[in-house]
Amino acid sequence: MPDIFAAAWGQDHILILAAAAFIAGLVRGFAGFGTAMVYMPVAGQIISPVAAIITLTIMDIFGPLPNVPGALHFANKRDLARLWLGLALALPLGLFLLTRLEPQLFRYLVSAIALVMLVMLAAGLRYHGRLTGAMTLVAGALGGFLGGVSGLAGPPVIMLYMASTLPAAVIRATLLLFLVGVDVLMLAALGLSGQLAVATMALGLLLAVPFLVGNVLGGLLFHPGYERIYRAVAYAIIAVSALSGLPLFDGGMPWS
Template identity: 30%
Template sequence: MPEFFGVPLDVRFVAVCLAAFIGGFMRGFVGFGAALVTIPVLSLAYEPRLAVAAMSVVGIPTLLQLLPDAIRTSERPIVTPISLAILLSTPLGTWILVSVSPALMKVVISALVVLMVAMLMRGWKLEQQVGRPILVGAGVAGGLIQGAAGIGGPPVVAVILSRPGTPTQQRGNVLALMTAVSLSSLLPLLYFGLFTQKAIVIGLLLLPVYGGSILLGSHYFAYGGARHFRHAAMATLALIGIATLLASLRDYLAS
């Protein structure tokens, strides 16, 4: 079986590449969803700590790729307090990743995603002038979940999508916050020694697939996909949240 610096290029790797392609398209289209799609497959193919680290490697070039859109279209009074809270709370989440049972953490996170999607689909809304405690609370939740499981997007995305605004504004806010989520993981993962050679190699191998699909998703949003933005975002969260919850419950009960 062929290998590349210790990574077998087998069926598992093909499945991970397919997940990275789908995740990259969602990242380019709705601004989030890549980790929610890719990390469960990476965890199944390899293991959770490697999955979180490899996805962080994959996400680094994305920061440069999507940052101009985020700067141009995001609302700074909204994204700044959330981003600061994310950056400060992620190290604690990473400590949880290396200390607590990953199976139990996945169940809690998946249940939280499903709950937030249900609230949004039932018409839960925040006032236009969102208070700072709500923004900070969303950032803290996102940072903890990002550090623990590498999928910190749902809490902050839920807050952003519950506010009124144009699809372009909402997508810009999501892109800016996902930039903060990606950056927040780097130093904690480095501190706890999770950037192993295998994690880095897998991340680098996935970059071309992931980056190319992000371009496809971004073009789709720009050329007619914007009208489907909110429905696509909600459907993505709901489907992946339910699938992850079922898979995590199965793994937890089997452990």
């Protein structure tokens, strides 16, 4: 077992991956979102698309686990069931396409999705009508599809709930449990398809350490009175990460 982790530590540009995981955790800790939008554009430049998804899922699954019992109490169970149903229907399709994407196309896709979602979040675009069960189901399906093909499962559901009148605690709990469901289903689907390489899982476990440290530090830095500043910083970091992931800029990064 130590040999597996030693091999993972010997991964090319491991320090760049660790830094990306740490910064993703930091943003998640003080802004409450952005893990995949920070990590995936960088990881896609260094490791394969499937490996990037696996490492993201493994490192991301540990952070929310202590909060699951409380989230189960506050979450909107009906919405969560619809989100999970949409997720289960669409995530396999996203993973199917992922395994057939060329790495360069994957990088364009991840960066493009991250930038589009970033613009929509920063602009405060939201639906102003009444949220229906069908819309929740579709949001879960879109999140599942994007999660499978790019690792970016959260933004469609986050944007749906920006229009919700539910209490903030209910929204946070429902989002947390949806994303835990994404991680669990992702690992199950990858395992059933034979994509879960032991070495890649070991790399994900190693990256979980800086990711969790970043989460804790980001949480300590958070102060409700500075929420706008935190969001602006998060948006800037996501933009830099997404732009760096575009193959157009190959040769301009230290790991290129």
